[in-house]
Amino acid sequence: MDLSIVIPLYNEDESLPELCDWIVRVVTANNFSYEIIMVDDGSTDDSWCIIEKLSAGNPNIKGIKFQRNYGKSAALNEGFKAAQGSVVITMDADMQDSPDEIPELYRMITEDKLDMVSGWKKVRYDNKLTKNFPSKIFNAMARSISGIKLHDFNCGLKAYRKKVVKSIEIYGEMHRNIPVLAKWSGFRKIGEKVVEHRPRKYGVTKFGWDRFINGFLDLATLTFVGRFSKRPMHFFGLYGTFFFIIGFFSSLYLIIAKIVDANYGITNKPLFYIALVVMIIGMQLFLTGFIAELVVRNAADRNNYLIEKKAGLN
Numbered sequence: 001m002d003l004s005i006v007i008p009l010y011n012e013d014e015s016l017p018e019l020c021d022w023i024v025r026v027v028t029a030n031n032f033s034y035e036i037i038m039v040d041d042g043s044t045d046d047s048w049c050i051i052e053k054l055s056a057g058n059p060n061i062k063g064i065k066f067q068r069n070y071g072k073s074a075a076l077n078e079g080f081k082a083a084q085g086s087v088v089i090t091m092d093a094d095m096q097d098s099p100d101e102i103p104e105l106y107r108m109i110t111e112d113k114l115d116m117v118s119g120w121k122k123v124r125y126d127n128k129l130t131k132n133f134p135s136k137i138f139n140a141m142a143r144s145i146s147g148i149k150l151h152d153f154n155c156g157l158k159a160y161r162k163k164v165v166k167s168i169e170i171y172g173e174m175h176r177n178i179p180v181l182a183k184w185s186g187f188r189k190i191g192e193k194v195v196e197h198r199p200r201k202y203g204v205t206k207f208g209w210d211r212f213i214n215g216f217l218d219l220a221t222l223t224f225v226g227r228f229s230k231r232p233m234h235f236f237g238l239y240g241t242f243f244f245i246i247g248f249f250s251s252l253y254l255i256i257a258k259i260v261d262a263n264y265g266i267t268n269k270p271l272f273y274i275a276l277v278v279m280i281i282g283m284q285l286f287l288t289g290f291i292a293e294l295v296v297r298n299a300a301d302r303n304n305y306l307i308e309k310k311a312g313l314n
């Protein structure tokens, strides 16, 4: 199969039939063998009903329905797991991304041999204050932290070589940071394509400025995880040991000094307390590292969302 088109969606019933029609028109005109995987992220409108109908009418259209709303990253993650095409393209369901970009994205992966291509909404039809401005800040930070020279990390329209989506796990607000994850997994050939951004035709946006804060926190933890992913103890343990050793030996010195010279310890009482505090800080850092270690070990559980139904898939 040439193409898997993964569409995460939450209450987008009005756009789905039109979007699917358009995608099918483009991919059949280009003779692609394809599948469209719609991941219904716990919609409360008629989205799922429409997906079932579309799937019944076209075996290339498939659906997965979540038990409740888990977020765009979880939806993408599940779509990535199901995808069989050698190129995987993600697209928002609200028709802000144009299916007409599909053939060129496919060409960039297969002929230009890129690992992933990220869309760049150079001209945007979003609210300047709540969307464009926080997005600019986020992108600048993501660029400087990751060293990846993309203008628009957050664009829903992206294309990947199959291997890339099979080797990354996304959760939380991490869908904004997929290029960073891909780079850290060793997929360095990351391209960018200016894509058309269309105004939302139906429904309302599901993301506000607050999501950028979460996205930034994910980026910050990711930076940490990138360097100390397997062993957070190495980071905390190093500083913990440093403080503990200084505290321990200073206390020991002061205790011995008091034994040797009974008056010495009394005049240095504050010093002794400081040494004790330093020792305790060291132990605390150690414990923080230990907790981080536990969190990392449980990290595999973070995507244990429930799937309610599927259409056209086993």
Ligand code: UDP
Residues within 6 Å of the ligand: 007, 008, 009, 010, 011, 012, 041, 069, 070, 071, 072, 075, 091, 092, 093, 094, 096, 156, 204, 205, 206, 207
């Ligand atoms: N979406 C989702 N789960 C959510 C929120 C959004 O699957 O919890 C989908 C949404 O239906 C759309 C895409 O993610 O297909 C992008 O969302 P939206 O258009 O609201 O974001 P914006 O374009 O305003 O940034």
Ligand code: MG
Residues within 6 Å of the ligand: 092, 094, 096, 200, 205
């Ligand atoms: Mg949108």
